[in-house]
Each structure stands twice: as structure tokens, then as C-alpha cells.
Amino acid sequence: MNKMQKALRELSEMDALAQRSSLIHGLHPAAKLMATVVYIVVTLSFNKYDLTGLLPMVLWPILLFQISGIEVKTCFYKLRIVLPLVMAVGLFNPFFDRDILLRIGTVEVSGGVISMITLMLKGVFSLMASFLLMATTPIDKLCAALRKLFVPKILVTLLLLTYRYVGVMTDELAVMTEAYQLRAPGQKGIHISAWGSFLGQLLLRSMDRAQELYASMLLRGYHQHFHYVDIRPFGAKDALYLFGCVAAFLVVRLVNIAQLIGGMVIR
């Protein structure tokens, strides 16, 4: 399987997840989107040494995974992109920040190590949050919600159209790549002599496709106006979810839950 086919499979897996039904899937997409954004903002706002404060933030995604019935492991595949990047940056911290912040028995942990772990957790948490959003919300509903949240129409429409053609184009390139590899065994990529024509050929075909697509839109009465799926109005349930989430995030942000519980147990 080549890269494009892998991407296609990933895309269709996300679609399949979003098509399931659960309590979370049934919530208003705007409520989910806003809760996710607030979650990520709160997560990012923790101090780089505040590891214990940050830790309870893990409960929300875990709760969501359980309620929505989405397997946690489906998300970890996606970590392969975020984690190395975050690590590449975070790795320097232990070298430059060597003040000891924590001592467990005889083992001492420097501030750099703490901040590196915090950074990685932030990366994992925010990834889980946006993954959960997309795994419980189909793209068409998300777009309808984006419109309701005043994202410009042209951008939302473009997102919808592009999403549709990402599948088509990726598929075509996957086939082209396969055909290329069959005639060029042992080559890892596209040889320099075909750098321009490989994508260029498809580009030219795509331009014709765009024209036909535009014709197809015109024939169905397109006049600069797109219709989105009709999503149900924002209900009490959605409001409750949103405010519940935001309140919980704020409490976790303002009170060090782990410290608090730990303190109670020890005393």
C-alpha cells in the first residue's frame, strides 16, 4: 500500500467513526467544536512545570472515548505525526533547564524533564480532543456548524468541495504512483525526469475536471449559493454539555485536583 492509499484508508476510517451513533455523536456539532476549543486552550495554558495540575485534564477525553464508544487505540496511530515534532522541540529542555524540581526517593527530576513531559502530554491531550471531535462529527455537519459560527461561506464551501475531491485526487495519484512503480522497480520515489510531468499531467486533467464540475453546478441552478445540511437547532442538552465541559475545565485549571486529592489521602 502506498502513502496515498494509507491516507485514503485513514480518511474513510474517520468517516466510519463519525457515522456511528452515541450520546456524543448526537450532540450539536457547534457545542462539540466549542468545547474542544476551550479544552485545548485550557490545556495549553498550564504552566510548563505544572504537571500535576495538567494531569486531570486527561479525564475528559477518556470519558468521551468511553461514552462515544470509540476505541482509544484508533487515535494513537495519529500520534506518529505530532509526537516526533513535539519531542524534537521538547528534547532540548532537559539539557538547558537542569534545576531539580522533584525528588522521588533518590531519583531527582529536573525542571527540563518535567517541562518536556508536560509538553508531550499537552500534545497528546490536544490531539485526543480534536480527534474525538472529528470521530464523532461528520464533515457535513461540522461545516454546517462552522457556518452557524460565522466562518465565511466561501471558506466553508471550499472545505466541503475540497474534502470531496481529496478522495478523488488521492485515489488517482495512488493509481498513478502504482503504475509508476510497476514500470520503475527499485525506485523509491519519482525520478527527476518526471518531476514536472507526474503531477503536471494530473493537474491538467484536473483543470478540465474543474470545468466540468462547474458546469455540473451551473446545471443544477448554482448561483453563488451553497446549501448545507440542515442541522437541528442548538438545544438545552447541547448547552448543558458545553457549559458543563467549560466549567469542569475551568475548575481543573484553577484548582490542582491531583494535589488536592493527594493531600486529603495523605492527611
Place this chain on the structure above:
Amino acid sequence: MIEFQHVSFAYEKNRPVLKDLSFTIGKGEAVGLIGANGAGKSTVMKLLLGLLEGEGHVLVDGTEVSRKTLGEIRKKLGFVLQNSDNQMFMPTVYEDMIFGPLNYGLSREETEKRVDEVLETLGIPDLKHRYNHKISGGEKRMAAIATVLAMEPEAVLLDEPTSALDPYNRRIVINTIRQLPQTKLITSHDLDMILDTCERVILLSGGEIVADGAAEEILSNRELLEKHRMELPLSKMGR
């Protein structure tokens, strides 16, 4: 219903694609437009839909196709593209189906009703909320026909409706086409399908009409067909 009066067209000067074309298609007729590659079949379709402008007059229901009447004309004509991927530009089948009706000012409820009716008639209600990029070629073609029917056109134009379909799906599409009560204009190289779905055939060659008559007659005329780079349909070949 559809009338071409002395229509000519050229993409480049001195290289005409259509030369002085005239024909009429009555209401409820099913006409097959056949001809070799480059004979001008697609150009006829595009002129009819107002995607191209040529010389002469093209009339739909007595109204001339022109810039002013485009909206009115296109509302009456449903065009099923050869490549369903180009026809279905929204993520799901449902969204594609509501696109046309809503653009022509139908209310949400009416549109909803129509979508369900059309899917029911075509026997594909389970496709409604499927993703366009995840349905099979045959399903995609049926869905494309559904998006066009949802606009309740008076005439349906189909460009190679059976291309790249397996025999099973091809048969489904043929049966569907046969059941459509609308005026039909079908271009195809699948002459057996034309024979199954159309009572009349127009044979184009070099931008001119070389034959126009009963499908049964023209499609059994080996000499005529072979002269214009065509071949007898399999069912007429016999042994």
C-alpha cells in the same frame, strides 16, 4: 420538446464540429445519439444545456436557449455526466441531491420529500447518507441519476450512462432508464443499451446527421454503421 435549427459550432475557426444540424425530439421520446469519437455528440449536449453557444437556434419547449433563458432551460433539463465524480461534488449523496432543488427555490420540506421519493423509486434509499467517495461505481451512477431526478426535470440527458459498469449494474441502470417517463436523450457507444432504451436513433458523423430513424432499423444496418466507424450491437450480430 427539443429542437435544433441549423445549428453549427466550431471550437477553432475553420474546424467545425457541428455543421448545420437540424432535428426535433418530441415530448416523451427516447432518442439515442450515437457516433464515433469526435462526431460531435457531447457538443450537441453542451449546446442544448447552454454550456456552449453556437450559430443557429436551439429551442427547449419553444424557448430559445440563450443567456437570458438559461435558468428556465436548465430547470427543465437534467444532465447526467459520464463521470459521476464530477457530477457529485458534495460529501454525501443526500447533500448532492438537495443542491439542485434548493437552488431552484424549493422549500426544505418539499426537497426532503422529493429526495426520499426519488431514492425510493430508484430502489436506493440506503444510499441517502452515504459518502460519495465510499460508494461503488454502480451506486455512484445511480446516485448521480438520483441527483438529477430530484430536480424533476422534463427531459433527461445522459452521457454514456453505462460506461465502466459491470453487467449487473449496467442492467440496473438500463432498467432505470427504461422506467423514466421523461423525454430522454442518450449518447453512448453501448449500442445494445441504446437498443434497449431508445426507440429512435440519430447517427452523427463528422458533425452531420447521417441517419435519423427507428433504432431497430439503424442499429441493424451493418453497412451504414461500419461506414461511420461503428459496429452492429451484439444482439444484432447473430451467428
Place this chain on the structure above:
Amino acid sequence: MHMADALLAPAVAGVMYVASGTAVGVSIHKLKKDDDAKKLPLMAVSAALVFAGQMINYTIPGTGSSGHMCGGMLLSALLGPQAGFLSMIVILAIQCLFFADGGLMALGANIWNMAFYGCFVGYYLIWRPIMRSKRFGATKAAQRVKIILASIIGCVLTLQLGAFSVVLETSLSGITELPFGAFVALMQPIHLAIGLVEGLITAAVLIFVYESRPELVQEVEPVEGEKAKGTLKGVVITIAIIAIVVGSGLSLLASSNPDGLEWALFGNAEAGYSENMGLDEEEFGIQSGVADAAGKVQETTSFLPDYAFSGSDSAVGTTVSGIVGSAIVAGIAVLICFAGKFFRKKDKKEVTNE
């Protein structure tokens, strides 16, 4: 160059959202004024094409490694800066939403770093002036040279700007302890190479398009007739430019002169980073140099004797309760998982019972 959420402080992410949002507003206004909304299908198909095109591995001759294309310059050369910008945004959004490449909060920054520079700076500062320049004459060969020049300079410049912004945003967010200068010295040279390759790929694609359908490329005058030759001249000039850019890049690297430790670090992180650029998961497992280095780092920092006496007694109390509390939080998390499993099983049973 996709930044992850974790690399940004909320304030920085917000500022970048505002900056990118403003550019979006201006672009949409311009598109509407020019009635370019009918470009929409073209934009969508091109964006989808570039999205897929980013996954192509281009073999770099003589190195055995492969390059990739990001596409900002390509899109703006085909669609114009505003339409290209919006198309890039949509690509970044899809990558962020469906592939976890980038992040929801980092999207604003990513748009700025990759789409804004590539489309606006690359177009108005490089592409248009070069394509309009009369210095090269009006032959087809001259057009080709101009396309090559503009693509390479454009890509190199915009990637340098993008890389610098990544450094700036990360540093302002207080995420990394890496000194600003060292970070810059790390990022800029890597992106010099990436930019060069991207420039060459972009040039190759644009020249191909120009040869077949010149009207598709922005700001070129189609030259009638005349078969194109002048590739040799183009290549010579290209090589000259590469030499200059590489030279200046190397001197930049040399002047920053990081110490031995940093050099060693760069070795590891650089490999990881450049592989990450290409999204090459096959070549980049967690088992790679970065992960190994992480293990070593933890070892050294935890057990080095020099630092044995710096913790204070008063902190121990809070530390212990923090650890105990964290363990309890972890316990709750596990509990939630079990509860979820339990309820789902029950549901299934009920269904089967019916």
C-alpha cells in the same frame, strides 16, 4: 513545518489566528470584488490535487533521499494569491482535522507560516515582479527561465520566513528552553534545503503546465509558435542561484557557532525533524534516533550526581501529595475505561437477548 498545538501558548495561537483571519478577510473581499467566486470548483480541485501531491516522494538525484512539495507557491502561481491562499487554508484544515497533522489551535499559526508567506509574500514579492520583468526578453525560453527563477527564489524565501516564524512562535510561547539563536541556526539551514527542493519541484510542475497550457499560469504571456529550447541557460542560472543561497546559508550556520553539545543534539533532532517534514511514517518509527535520544536524556538528567542536593525539604510535602493525587487521577481514568466497557457489554447483551 506543521506546528502542533502543544508548541503554542494560547495567546500566541490567538494572535496568529487573528493575523491569518485578517488575511482571509482581505482575500475574500478581493475575490468577491473580482467576482472570482466562480473559481470555487477550480480552487477545490487544485487544493485536493496539492493535498494528494504532497504525498508524492520526489527522488533527489545523488542523495537517495526524497523531497516533497508543500504547494503554496504552486497554488498562487496557478490561482492567484487570494484564491491560492484560501485553497492552502483548506488543505491545512483537512490535514489538521482528519490526519492530526498540525492542530486545531495551531491552525492559525500554520496558515500564517505556510499559506500566507507562500501565497502573498511569494506572489507579490517574487513571482509577479520576476514574471513581469522585461530583462529576460519575451521568448519562450525566457519565460521558462523566469518560472524557474521565481519558483526557486519564492520557495526558498517563503520557507525561510515560515521556519523563522515557527521559531519565533515557539520561543514566544515559552515552550522550549533552547536559546533563540541556536533554534534559528537549527531551523533555517534545514529549510534552506527543503525550500530548494520544493522550488525545483514547483518549477518542474509549472514548466510542464506552461508548455501545455500557458494560460493556466498567472502572469505569463503566452508566446506563439517557437519551440522552446533554452533549458541549458535556465539550468546554469539555477545552479548559480543554488550556489549563492547555499553559500549564504552555510555562512549563517557557521556564524552562529553553537557549542559541541548543541551540535550533537542537532544531529539527532535534525534527522527526526526533516523526516517529520515529509510525513514519512515508514521511515520514522518511534524507535528512531529521537526516541533513543529521549531515553538517554532521561538517564543522564535523572542520575547525574552533580544535581543531587538542589531540592528543598519544604517542597517534598507538596511533591508527595502531587504524586499520590496523580496516581489517583490515573486510577479514575482506568475506572472510567472499565465502566465504559462494562456498560457496553451490558448493552450488547440486551440487544442479543431481544
